[in-house]
Amino acid sequence: MSNSPFTNITVAGGTGGLGYHIAEALLNDGSFNVKILRRLPKTANEKADLLASKGAEIVYADYNQHDDLVNVLRGTDALISAAAPGIATGNHDFDTLQTPLLNAAKAAGVRRFYPSEFGIESEIGDHIETDTKAAFREKVEKSGLEYTNIMCGLASEYLGTVGFDVKNKTAKFYIDGDTILSTIYLADIGKYTAESLKMEESRNATLKVAGSRFSLNQILEKLEEATGSKWQVVVDKDIKNRFLNKIDPVPSPMDFFTAVIVGGSSFPHIDNDKFNFSPRPLDIDEFVRQESV
Ligand SMILES: NC(=O)c1ccc[n+]([C@@H]2O[C@H](COP(=O)([O-])OP(=O)(O)OC[C@H]3O[C@@H](n4cnc5c(N)ncnc54)[C@H](OP(=O)(O)O)[C@@H]3O)[C@@H](O)[C@H]2O)c1
Numbered sequence: 001m002s003n004s005p006f007t008n009i010t011v012a013g014g015t016g017g018l019g020y021h022i023a024e025a026l027l028n029d030g031s032f033n034v035k036i037l038r039r040l041p042k043t044a045n046e047k048a049d050l051l052a053s054k055g056a057e058i059v060y061a062d063y064n065q066h067d068d069l070v071n072v073l074r075g076t077d078a079l080i081s082a083a084a085p086g087i088a089t090g091n092h093d094f095d096t097l098q099t100p101l102l103n104a105a106k107a108a109g110v111r112r113f114y115p116s117e118f119g120i121e122s123e124i125g126d127h128i129e130t131d132t133k134a135a136f137r138e139k140v141e142k143s144g145l146e147y148t149n150i151m152c153g154l155a156s157e158y159l160g161t162v163g164f165d166v167k168n169k170t171a172k173f174y175i176d177g178d179t180i181l182s183t184i185y186l187a188d189i190g191k192y193t194a195e196s197l198k199m200e201e202s203r204n205a206t207l208k209v210a211g212s213r214f215s216l217n218q219i220l221e222k223l224e225e226a227t228g229s230k231w232q233v234v235v236d237k238d239i240k241n242r243f244l245n246k247i248d249p250v251p252s253p254m255d256f257f258t259a260v261i262v263g264g265s266s267f268p269h270i271d272n273d274k275f276n277f278s279p280r281p282l283d284i285d286e287f288v289r290q291e292s293v
Contacts, residue, residue: 003031003198004031004032004075004197004198005077005130005136006032006078006111006112006197007031007032007033007073007077007078008033008035008076008077008078008089008109009026009032009034009036009078009079009080010034010036010037010076010078010079010080011023011026011034011035011037011080011082012037012038012079012080012081012082012083012101012116013019013037013081013082013083013084013116014038014047014048014051014056014184015035015036015038015047015048016082016084017186018082018118018126018155018189018190019036019082019083019283020047020050020051020059020187021178021186021190022080022082022162022189022190022193022194023051023056023189023190024051024190025121025187025190025191025193025194025195026049026056026121026190026193027054027196028153028213029195031050031198032194032197033051034051034055034056034059035057035058035059035072035076036051036056036058036059037059037060037061037072037073037157038059038060039060039061039062039063040060042060052174054201055148056123059072059221062157063100063101064100066103066104069100069101069104069108069269070104070107070108070250071108071190072104072106072279073105073108073110073118073210074108074109074112075108076105076108077089077110077111077112078110078111078113078114078128078197079101079105079110079112079113079114080114080193081098081115081116081205082096082116082118082213083097083098083222084102084116085097085100085114087129088235088249088266089093092128092129092132092292093128093132094115094116094129094132094133094136095133095135095136095139097116097130098116098136099136101113102136102139102140102143104143104200104251105145106144106145108154110145110148111145111166112144112145112146112147112197112203113140113145113146113147113266114147114148114149114150115132115133115136115137115140115147115149115194115256116133116281117133117137117149117150117151118150118151118152118189118193118262119133119151119152119153119261119264119269120151120153120260120261120263120265121151121262121264122134122264125153125221125244125265126260126262127256127257129133129257130195130260130264132237137149137234138191139154141204144163146201146203146204148203148204148205148206148207149205149206149207150189150192150193150196150198150206150207150209151207151208151209151258152182152189152192152208152209152210152269153181153182153183153184153210153265153267154181154182154183154184154262154265155183155184155186155189156183156184156185156186156211156212156282156283157183157185157186159183159219159282159287160180160194160287160291161241161258162258162260162261162289163258163264164219164220164223164290166223166227166287166288166291166292167292168232169227169229169230169231169232170218170231170232170233170234171215171216171223171231171233171234172234172235172255173214173233173234173235173236173237174236174237174240174255174258174259174262175240175259175262175263176216176237177215177217177220177233177235178215178216178217179196179215179216179262179263179266180214180215180266180267181194181213181214181215181216181219181262181265181266182208182210182211182212182213182265182266182267182270183210183211183212183213183214183265184210184279185211185279185280187272187280188209188211188277188279188280189209190198191277191279192207192209192275192277192279195275195276196275199274201271201274207271207274207280208267208269208270208271209270209271209275210272210279211279211280211281211282212277213267213270213281214282216228216262219282220233222284223268223284223287223288225256226285226288227283227288234285236251237256239251239255239259239284240256240259240260240263243255243256243259247285254277286287
């Protein structure tokens with residue numbers, strides 16, 4: 001039986017890169033009834049099929065049809081949003097995407113809302129993605145619903161996106177090499193999220209969790225050891241300033257976002273010790289194998 005005050009959990013975006021792992025962790029836990037909220041129109045989706053085969057109920061709504069969304073959310077105790085606005089197509093607006101979810105959750109009597117966070121600390125003006133997440137967080141905090149924000153740094157699976165290039169044995173640092181980068185496997189973000197539903201400390205709280213915390217230089221050292229060769233390091237610490245002030249050579253938005261991600265993943269304090277769970281540490285050999293194919 002559940003020792004969580006929440007039994008009926010809906011995951012919006014449960015078919016996504018992260019949402020799948022959150023839904024799977026909730027199902028594996030065995031304490032929860034899990035619904036996956038998908039957008040209309042209905043489309044075939046392997047992850048939805050897999051989650052349904054493990055016991056999830058797949059429900060559909062148009063995010064812009066308030067009444068339909070409310071109907072679908074009735075009976076939900078906690079709504080976990082792992083939805084994303086279509087980042088691959090250039091849409092980073094998490095506020096516009098999730099506001100209908102929050103309005104419907106409130107009308108449907110949902111008690112707790114988890115915004116689609118699962119990332120980094122940021123300052124306003126850093127990036128449209130972090131800015132719209134911050135704007136939405138504020139709406140949730142003012143909504144009267146309970147909330148939990150899970151911050152977790154960089155997904156270990158995405159280490160290659162912040163400048164570590166195994167094939168070319170090069171590292172690009174957009175920030176001081178001694179900066180700590182918190183990393184965590186997607187499956188472990190799911191496990192932390194599931195366990196947080198059972199913890200008193202998660203009520204109206206931001207919880208920061210990590211699987212490993214190494215500096216960029218330490219990760220580089222591990223990569224050099226794993227690949228048996230010295231890597232070339234390119235250091236460009238002025239990237240944020242050049243991007244924000246449009247100074248030549250103006251960095252690409254992706255390079256700029258990389259600097260934001262690394263800078264926001266340091267987390268001077270983490271909350272791992274509040275959980276009964278040990279995450280898998282960063283496996284550099286596995287990363288090298290995966291990036292070498
Ligand atoms: N810390 C990290 O390194 C890390 C890594 C991954 C993700 N994250 C975070 O986790 C969250 C989810 O990211 P993700 O990469 O897993 O997302 P994703 O796979 O791009 O999308 C998640 C789901 O959102 C729904 N969706 C897609 N486009 C949409 C749109 N235009 N409007 C409404 N719903 C849409 C889809 O579900 P349906 O089609 O089934 O409705 C999709 O499966 C984000 O907050 C992201 O920043 C963090």
